[in-house]
Amino acid sequence: MRLPSIPNFDQAAAQKAAHRQDHLTKPQGSLGRLESLSVQLAGMTGRERPRFARKVVIVMAADHGVALEGVSAYPVEVTAQMVENIARNGAAVSVLARQNQARVVVVDIGVAKDVSSLAGVLHRKVAAGSANMLKGPALTHAQAEQAIMVGMQVLDEQAARGLDLVALGEMGIGNTTPASAITAVLTGLPVKEVTGRGTGLDDTGLQNKIQVIEAAIRLNQPDPSNALDVLAKVGGLDIAGLTGVIIASAARRIPVVVDGFISGAAALLAAGLRPEVKPYLIASHLSVEAGHTAICKKLALEPLLDLRMRLGEGSGAVLAFPIIEGAARILDEMATFEEAGVSRND
């Protein structure tokens, strides 16, 4: 698999942004994380005063063979139904993207049902869902690589249309199960510490889910030092697609807004394949899912929001867009002490 090289974080641009922040008409540091975020954005983009007018949320949709094992509160057909709902602008991510003037790109990268006749969907199916990881690897290495390539290609197509900021979204009934498996393998934490209720399992369902994940890891023996192996054995096509989006976005210096737990697992994998992507990641919100905290810790990410959300689709990532844009606008548009003739402190 050929992956693009990732440019270094631009320290010079970040320093210029930090210098400018210290001359804007406010006490130094008084805008807290808006200031540090603006400096990060400058270093990511290589621009002293970046702007984020052109935004997209890429929603990778796929089914998961393991969903047959009773790991989700919803039936499998909901993946295809929700893809249609997103394509028709009725989903949460549709509403929030419209509010924030972001494009929504929903990609069938592995939905079980044939949705090829649906308009408003990007048809890039790698397989009709992953295999059941309780019986063997979820994906072949070739499928995993192909799905990563699809993600990279989708990002490149969006970049060709003009793109300043990308949010990661996903839709796939059962996909907290591979996300927990990936998180357990790549953080080394026990499965039960990184497994939650997903869309709403009860206690019995949660216990079953934990056992399924433990069994799948035992059976498949994913190699923690090989992110592609982990992705193939206990991952899924939606997560693979997002992994590709992250890598291609970082290669172009486009900041990547991670949503919650599933896209966080993709970020873990992307950082495993290409550690240089890490400076390009922004954590939008802290998910209620137990494993998300572990991912943020591992990647040294501090989420911007904590609103007890756990929907996915990219909803939390898009919700953070105005904060990211606000940070950039503050840096770009505020007057300096000199410009405004305001006295400084001594």
Next chain:
Amino acid sequence: MRLPSIPNFDQAAAQKAAHRQDHLTKPQGSLGRLESLSVQLAGMTGRERPRFARKVVIVMAADHGVALEGVSAYPVEVTAQMVENIARNGAAVSVLARQNQARVVVVDIGVAKDVSSLAGVLHRKVAAGSANMLKGPALTHAQAEQAIMVGMQVLDEQAARGLDLVALGEMGIGNTTPASAITAVLTGLPVKEVTGRGTGLDDTGLQNKIQVIEAAIRLNQPDPSNALDVLAKVGGLDIAGLTGVIIASAARRIPVVVDGFISGAAALLAAGLRPEVKPYLIASHLSVEAGHTAICKKLALEPLLDLRMRLGEGSGAVLAFPIIEGAARILDEMATFEEAGVSRND
């Protein structure tokens, strides 16, 4: 002082909104605080599906006699300079309001300097700053009442132009000192627990500030059971104006977005004068200022954001506008399971 009556929170509208939330195409509760916030907004406005197109941030500007006591890192002339900066759209609140399509109304309710020739400022000066509370009451009861009336009038004028959502802002060098004094008196907490570094005091400055506040409270003996007395003796004109804005806004069922510590102190006072305002308050962010946590606890408010900000001006309140609008849009625009033909969980 004649204060308007405040309508009750509309339980029926809130229940309708909660019912609608439970039919939208997402697992129940998966949008966390966006869901509960949307229900609150319905109860505040009395509308099952409220919208917030018309927004304003009202920035009350005033000076404080106590600023002579070395309680601020910035010189007093900065109040007038920053009023001009806001009027010319160069301040942080100007930038964030522009981003979020909100009107900015900056009110000279008590700036020491004569700024009557400044365009883009609402000239409603009650006095050229408050008196030094270390020597006697900051305001007379008549001044405090007049400033509350100014705030109510400004809100009513904005409502006449069309208004769905109001953010509280302020500008006044030294105004964390009256805010700490008010918070100490109305929460009963020791001054040192509710006093912070404001725009950037060092340790010596902070100790001095605490002593000044303690001495002012000892001298003036504000009556904790009488919010007007507290406002007059250890408050200020900016805070009084915001108190009026809150009351007039709640009277019209317009949700009030509290910024940080100073506007939080105004919320404490408004709730002291008219406890019925409480259901109309939304806490936008948790300020770094020590006393703000105590205010949120006292008013049972949970801030939406925690970005380590401490600027004031209404910057945090305006930054929360898109989250509030997002919550309302989710409620209004998302498809229901029935509309989208999506299967429910059992």
